[in-house]
Amino acid sequence: MHHEVSTRAAVNVLGAPAGLQAIVLTGLHKGLSKVVGGRLTIGKAADNDLVLSDDTVSRHHCEVVRAPDGLHVRDLESTNGTKIDSTRIREAMVQPGSVLKVGEVDIQFKPTLHRVEVLPSDQTSFGPAIGQSLAMRTIFGVLERIAPTDATVLLEGETGTGKDVLARAIASNSPRAHKPFLVVDCGAVTYSLIESELFGHERGSFTGAVATRHGAFELADGGTVFLDEIGELPLDIQPKLLRVLETREFRRVGGNKTLHTNVRVVAATKRDLNREVAVGKFREDLYFRLAVVPLTVPPLRARRDDIPAIVLHLLKAAGGPEMSILPDTMQALAAHDWPGNVRELRNVLERAVYMAQATGSKEIGVVTLPTGHAPADAAFHFELDKTYRETRAKYDGEFERRYVKWLLGRHSGNISAAAREAKMDRKHLHDMAKKHGLRGQESDDT
Numbered sequence: 001m002h003h004e005v006s007t008r009a010a011v012n013v014l015g016a017p018a019g020l021q022a023i024v025l026t027g028l029h030k031g032l033s034k035v036v037g038g039r040l041t042i043g044k045a046a047d048n049d050l051v052l053s054d055d056t057v058s059r060h061h062c063e064v065v066r067a068p069d070g071l072h073v074r075d076l077e078s079t080n081g082t083k084i085d086s087t088r089i090r091e092a093m094v095q096p097g098s099v100l101k102v103g104e105v106d107i108q109f110k111p112t113l114h115r116v117e118v119l120p121s122d123q124t125s126f127g128p129a130i131g132q133s134l135a136m137r138t139i140f141g142v143l144e145r146i147a148p149t150d151a152t153v154l155l156e157g158e159t160g161t162g163k164d165v166l167a168r169a170i171a172s173n174s175p176r177a178h179k180p181f182l183v184v185d186c187g188a189v190t191y192s193l194i195e196s197e198l199f200g201h202e203r204g205s206f207t208g209a210v211a212t213r214h215g216a217f218e219l220a221d222g223g224t225v226f227l228d229e230i231g232e233l234p235l236d237i238q239p240k241l242l243r244v245l246e247t248r249e250f251r252r253v254g255g256n257k258t259l260h261t262n263v264r265v266v267a268a269t270k271r272d273l274n275r276e277v278a279v280g281k282f283r284e285d286l287y288f289r290l291a292v293v294p295l296t297v298p299p300l301r302a303r304r305d306d307i308p309a310i311v312l313h314l315l316k317a318a319g320g321p322e323m324s325i326l327p328d329t330m331q332a333l334a335a336h337d338w339p340g341n342v343r344e345l346r347n348v349l350e351r352a353v354y355m356a357q358a359t360g361s362k363e364i365g366v367v368t369l370p371t372g373h374a375p376a377d378a379a380f381h382f383e384l385d386k387t388y389r390e391t392r393a394k395y396d397g398e399f400e401r402r403y404v405k406w407l408l409g410r411h412s413g414n415i416s417a418a419a420r421e422a423k424m425d426r427k428h429l430h431d432m433a434k435k436h437g438l439r440g441q442e443s444d445d446t
Helices: 134-146 163-172 195-198 238-247 275-279 285-292 304-319 328-335 341-358 388-410 413-421 427-435
Strands: 013-023 034-035 039-043 061-065 071-073 080-084 087-089 092-094 100-102 105-115 151-156 181-185 224-228 264-269 291-294
Touching: 039 181, 071 087, 071 275, 100 238, 134 163, 134 291, 151 181, 151 275, 163 181, 163 224, 163 264, 163 285, 181 285, 238 285, 304 328, 304 341, 388 413
Parallel strands: 151 264, 151 291, 181 224, 224 264
Antiparallel strands: 013 034, 013 105, 039 061, 061 071, 071 092, 080 087, 080 100, 100 105
């Protein structure tokens, strides 16, 4: 369940129109912006709210009045006129987003959103999801506010990070908790059946359809549909899903009757959907409809502080409350990279519990750590809100940890021998190993 705390929704989960800006797109004052209050006057004279010195702008060119139904624009008998969509107007109403031509200067009116800061939760769990790290508590803070609503949530992150656990926790903490929770794995269902899985089919609609079948959006009415691996959904099915999300209406495959659904949708993917949109593999309109609340769940190697609590929780589930673990073993688990994340950690612990129980032991002293490597795309994950210095510091630390781990492994943990090979100070290497929770021992010749 990302040292790359890509919790995009954590600081911008709720946006509400806080104002309106007039932005100059062309002319001498290109880039100039002005907040639109109740009334905005535009012209060359200094007493205007938005002053434009372009030759085609009159001294008092036009005024814009903000009203509940939109923006009322009135030309003030200007020389070169005020235009909307190339049509000269005396008075007209436009909506935010429209472009106004004042003389030959284009001005766009854009709504501004204020950001609602969501503080990290004081809790170290959300449902069965566990995490005391800032990354996870930030996610919990968002979900505590979002779960009780009907907002669509998109969970992104590597395989095994716990997206399924969070999806179920969202449903359990919503007013739909006692209604159906249906999972559709878009990556596991065959191409020919995915539409039927989602929307159902009528008898005889295709070969093998010997009876009418209800789909997830029909069966989960009133509850939650969890669309796992949504990034694998075929392109030709995506418009049909978009229609359901926007209209709450659908038709079974082979059917003519329009059916209505009342479900909350939570989606998850291991893919970067922004990248998939850019290369044409995922519809942009569907992405925005799903990503009302987007959250990126960090990999386990990015939140090592959470590993001990997760280990104890998994041990209790696998072997009972009497099962314990040696400190050195816990340290080894915390230092591992876990490319398979929490799912991989669970498998390792369950195997260790079975081995311990087979010998009559209640203590985990030895675990067999996987030798796999982290996925290549997990090596770097850059964030827009991080400076170059912050980003480099993060990866310098990761490089240092991996190098020391590799170096000590070459010398069976002998710090003196490892330091000699790397041509570095033995004490410095010892301090680095200690900082990263890596075990090393002094040699007899020190």
